[in-house]
Amino acid sequence: MIDFHCHLDLYPDALKLLPIVSARNLFTLVVTTSPKAWLATSNVFAGYENIKVALGLHPEIAEQKAGERLLLLSCIPKAKYIGEIGIDGSPKYKETISLQESILNDTLTECERAGGKILSIHSRNASSRVLDLVEKNCRKSTVVLHWFSGSLTEAQRAQDLGCWFSVGPAMLRGANGRSIVASLPINKILPETDGPFTTNRSAPLMPWEAIDIVNTLVPIWGIPKEDVILQIRNNLAALISEENFQQNHSDTK
Ligand SMILES: [Zn+2]
Numbered sequence: 001m002i003d004f005h006c007h008l009d010l011y012p013d014a015l016k017l018l019p020i021v022s023a024r025n026l027f028t029l030v031v032t033t034s035p036k037a038w039l040a041t042s043n044v045f046a047g048y049e050n051i052k053v054a055l056g057l058h059p060e061i062a063e064q065k066a067g068e069r070l071l072l073l074s075c076i077p078k079a080k081y082i083g084e085i086g087i088d089g090s091p092k093y094k095e096t097i098s099l100q101e102s103i104l105n106d107t108l109t110e111c112e113r114a115g116g117k118i119l120s121i122h123s124r125n126a127s128s129r130v131l132d133l134v135e136k137n138c139r140k141s142t143v144v145l146h147w148f149s150g151s152l153t154e155a156q157r158a159q160d161l162g163c164w165f166s167v168g169p170a171m172l173r174g175a176n177g178r179s180i181v182a183s184l185p186i187n188k189i190l191p192e193t194d195g196p197f198t199t200n201r202s203a204p205l206m207p208w209e210a211i212d213i214v215n216t217l218v219p220i221w222g223i224p225k226e227d228v229i230l231q232i233r234n235n236l237a238a239l240i241s242e243e244n245f246q247q248n249h250s251d252t253k
Pocket of ligand 1: 005
């Protein structure tokens with residue numbers, strides 16, 4: 001149906017998957033891990049109007065890809081979607097946190113200068129740092145927090161800042177993820193998989209499996225499954241309003 005954050009370029013057999021994902025999903029946002037990957041993937045994935053490729057520089061590899069920072073900033077005017085960007089404050093990446101922060105700050109600034117973008121942002125163990133930068137920089141851009149795992153207070157702050165949230169089956173397996181989602185407005189939630197880095201038992205989650213979150217949302221939202229699906233489709237339409245996917249795609253996706 002919709003996968004608002006996946007790494008489709010990193011699945012084995014990505015090219016074979018492309019037409020299947022395009023047919024099965026209403027919309028898929030492919031986030032990339034570096035600007036060079038964005039350039040290459042945008043070329044290879046061209047021709048599928050419901051698969052969009054976002055320009056990114058993944059915070060976990062900020063140091064390795066620091067040389068592509070200027071390329072990232074120079075590509076922003078050409079990209080509608082930006083991701084995966086953000087900050088990861090986990091112990092493994094703590095050493096590069098000021099570099100990550102500085103790249104994110106520059107990226108958000110450049111997005112504003114370019115008139116505002118739709119951004120998919122990583123904030124693991126760094127929710128407050130990310131929200132500080134969003135608060136400081138984002139006026140025209142729309143921020144979608146991917147797999148948000150901060151506290152309920154931080155989730156409230158993110159809502160107050162106008163953030164959206166992309167939520168996947170893996171996030172909803174945990175009690176913290178479910179309580180965050182229960183606290184969020186239903187009109188700011190989109191499905192995601194973060195595949196192939198998340199799994200369903202042992203196989204990577206596929207982009208069309210993001211819809212599995214609907215089963216968890218039914219009891220949380222207290223509305224029937226069809227209404228949950230409709231809400232999510234309306235959310236996507238509201239976010240990307242200038243591109244009318246509803247007209248181009250059947251209601252069954
Ligand atoms: Zn990701």
